[in-house]
Amino acid sequence: MLTTEEMLSAWGKELHTLKNETPKKPSCELRSFTEEEKKQIRKDEKIRLKKLKKEASDKAFTEEQKRNELRRKERDLLLQEHLAELREESIQDSIRKKKKEEEDNMFYSLKAENNQLNSVVNSLKQAGENNYQKQQMLNASIATVKALGNIDWQLSFDAAERRR
Amino acid sequence: MFSFLSNLFGNSKAQNELQSIESIFNFARNGSIQEKIEYIKTNCSQMASWLSNHSDMDDKKAEEIIVLTVNNHVLKNYLIPFMKNHLNSSNVDAQLFQIERLKAKTADNIDWQLSFDAAERRR
Numbered sequence: 001m002l003t004t005e006e007m008l009s010a011w012g013k014e015l016h017t018l019k020n021e022t023p024k025k026p027s028c029e030l031r032s033f034t035e036e037e038k039k040q041i042r043k044d045e046k047i048r049l050k051k052l053k054k055e056a057s058d059k060a061f062t063e064e065q066k067r068n069e070l071r072r073k074e075r076d077l078l079l080q081e082h083l084a085e086l087r088e089e090s091i092q093d094s095i096r097k098k099k100k101e102e103e104d105n106m107f108y109s110l111k112a113e114n115n116q117l118n119s120v121v122n123s124l125k126q127a128g129e130n131n132y133q134k135q136q137m138l139n140a141s142i143a144t145v146k147a148l149g150n151i152d153w154q155l156s157f158d159a160a161e162r163r164r
Numbered sequence: 165m166f167s168f169l170s171n172l173f174g175n176s177k178a179q180n181e182l183q184s185i186e187s188i189f190n191f192a193r194n195g196s197i198q199e200k201i202e203y204i205k206t207n208c209s210q211m212a213s214w215l216s217n218h219s220d221m222d223d224k225k226a227e228e229i230i231v232l233t234v235n236n237h238v239l240k241n242y243l244i245p246f247m248k249n250h251l252n253s254s255n256v257d258a259q260l261f262q263i264e265r266l267k268a269k270t271a272d273n274i275d276w277q278l279s280f281d282a283a284e285r286r287r
Contacts, residue, residue, distance in 0.1 A: 103221050103229070106214070110232035117239040124247040134256040141263040148270040155277040162284070 004060030011052055185242045192238040197227055200234045208237060 033041070191199070205212045211233050215226070 099218060099221075103218055103225055107225060107229055107232070110229060110236060113236050114232050114239075117236055117244065120244055121239060121247070124244065124251065127251055128247060131251060131254055131256055134260055135254075138256055138260050138263060141260065141267055145263055145267045145270055148267060148274060152270050152273045152277065155274060155281070159277065159281060159284075 003063065004056050007056040007059070008053075011049075011056070181246060185246055188238050188242055192234050195234070197230060200230050203234055203237075204230065208233060 191203070195203070201215075204215065215221075215230070218226070221229075
């Protein structure tokens with residue numbers, strides 16, 4: 001497919017060739033053309049030239065339109081591709097955000113559970129300490145009861161002795 | 165923590181149990197992250213699956229979550245049940261009540277005996 005410039009250049013060359021081919025000295029037949037005929041020939045030539053120019057211009061216009069259409073389609077494709085990338089990026093971003101939120105929630109819930117468990121351990125430890133102290137008191141009381149038991153037994157024994 | 169528990173739970177049965185809990189507790193404190201991951205895989209399947217779904221998590225956060233998971237599991241399944249069980253099984257209060265009653269009774273006996281002796285001597 002020729003461009004406008006190429007067509008005009010081809011036409012220019014053709015015109016130049018035609019001019020060169022035209023005999024310097026007109027033939028008898030040409031010479032026999034009347035002024036009216038010559039006018040008509042020039043007029044026809046002008047019309048032909050105008051028509052050629054119009055054709056070339058129309059063709060160039062159509063080609064330009066086609067090129068524009070192609071460029072537009074290309075731009076549309078690139079835009080679609082870019083939009084798809086953005087959409088995918090946005091989806092990935094929202095997945096990442098959701099995951100991060102889940103991770104934060106998991107961390108805070110484990111932390112809260114840990115605090116709660118530590119507080120239970122501390123309460124149990126306190127209860128164990130109390131129990132330990134009570135155990136010490138129990139041991140002391142057992143020793144006291146044993147000592148009192150001994151005294152009681154001794155007094156009963158003495159009384160029995162005295163009665164004998 | 166464990167010296168206290170060790171003093172508290174003096175009998176040999178509890179001591180053995182305490183030693184095994186102590187070793188798990190030390191693992192929860194000093195074990196490597198890899199060991200803790202293995203522990204989670206063996207003992208907490210749901211958490212292992214959750215961690216696998218979040219394998220692209222930030223390293224620091226993942227480490228914190230793993231450490232907390234192991235700590236909580238050890239506290240919840242070993243230490244707290246052991247302490248509760250010991251406290252429930254010890255009947256110090258009841259024993260203390262009984263011994264106090266016995267003490268009072270013995271003291272009464274002595275008191276009575278001494279009064280009786282004094283009366284005898286006066287006769």
